[in-house]
Amino acid sequence: MYTPYDWQQNLTHRSQYVEHRIASGSPVVGISCPKGVILATTRTTARKIFEIYDRLIFGGIGSQADLETLRISATDFAHSEGFTRSEDDVTVQRVVGFALSPALKRAFADPMTTPFVAKALFAEIGDKQADDKFYVLNCEGEYHAHEGHAIIAGSAAAEEAADAVLAKRDKGKSLEHAAASALIAWGAAKHAQEELRDYSDEDEALKRLNQELEGASVEIGWLERETQRQSKFSLWPAERIDAAVKMLK
């Protein structure tokens, strides 16, 4: 017999299962600045930051297959809506709140399916910096809106550590400054998630970032506010990333 106790236990186990699986993931840091919105992380092989629609980008931590499912679902919804209605009607709030969140909730609550091992960060660029938005979506379908910056990491303590670092740094000086801030926040989050405590010391964060870069590379994707190109999205080339990394040394 399936009792209320089993049901509660099942949800707890599923939540712990996902937390355990994403605990060692590479954090993703998003920052809004006057020239645009950037998402920064590290990778070994597979790409981590993707364009979803004209004004939307996405990065995540967790199972590659589950992140891919989220990415494709978001892309399908955005393009179908953008074509049948208008590009302006495709917003991060609609993509996350209506297209993805209920589906994640259903998967999480169904004891006969595997929950999504994923935590996602979506960013939307506005016409003005004040209109930029970040949405963090977790495996249970819960989502939260953020302004200015947002972080997803393997633990709440890691996200808090990165948040504390970003709160102290100047993110608006230049795009390279914003990227450098995102990377140092990445280092703080990664360090804190391994130490299992809040750790917002910048020296330790930089040390952890440099250690990561011995076997991995930085990936930065961004949406450019003012551009002559048809697409606002691009991945930063290696030289531009190097310039941002050098600012930290």
Added chain:
Amino acid sequence: MKGDFLELLKNQGAWREPVTGTVTSPPIETHGTTVLALRYKDGVLNLGDRRATAANAIMFDRAEKIMPLDDFTLVAIAGAYAKAIEVVRYLRHAFKYFARTQLQEISLEGKLQEVSRALAGNLEMAMQGIGLFVPLISAWDQKDGAAKIYFYDGMGARFESSEFGAAGSGSERIRGVFNYIERTKGPFADRSLKEVLQEGLYLLDIASDLDSATGGYNKILPTAMTVSSDGVREISEEQLRTAIEGVKN
């Protein structure tokens, strides 16, 4: 997951199938008129008047008939305006959808094939005189590092032109002028943008003298865009006014 936008729309019930059957009395459609594509030494210039007509009525004098499909592809449309705009919206989404889902740009051949497919999809109605339009595609081929011009018939057959292309009611009237310019002044592809822009304005002016559905440039400035290795660029109002002064003098 093939990155096929048409399949996505059909799966989501968002695709409006073309109307089929026999039409006894075709409606009077709004038509876009004369558009030109001319090679110049760095790329392709597209030029179009702004007139849209329905039978002998001028429906609109500020119609946009030259539009970017992506950063390296321009389309110039002539014929049934409603169908053409719908297809342009479809193509823009289809190219982006492929790139975003497959994580690689769609090839030029893939883009051209998608244009043929869109035209062939409306064949039954087009044969009865409804929704018939012909696009001119101008592209920078990143693989070959070369500018290309393609024109189509209403059934979707594609033809490549090395020097120029034209579509719309005024284009037939001035067909011989293209050859005259090419024979007397040399290939368009060897000449500067400034020279070719002036030739294009002469051509548009002659078309408006000979075809009542072509608006010319005297009342409303035409649309002018280029595609080259730098991507799609709009010719500014100032540049156009200077070129028009040169033609008048």
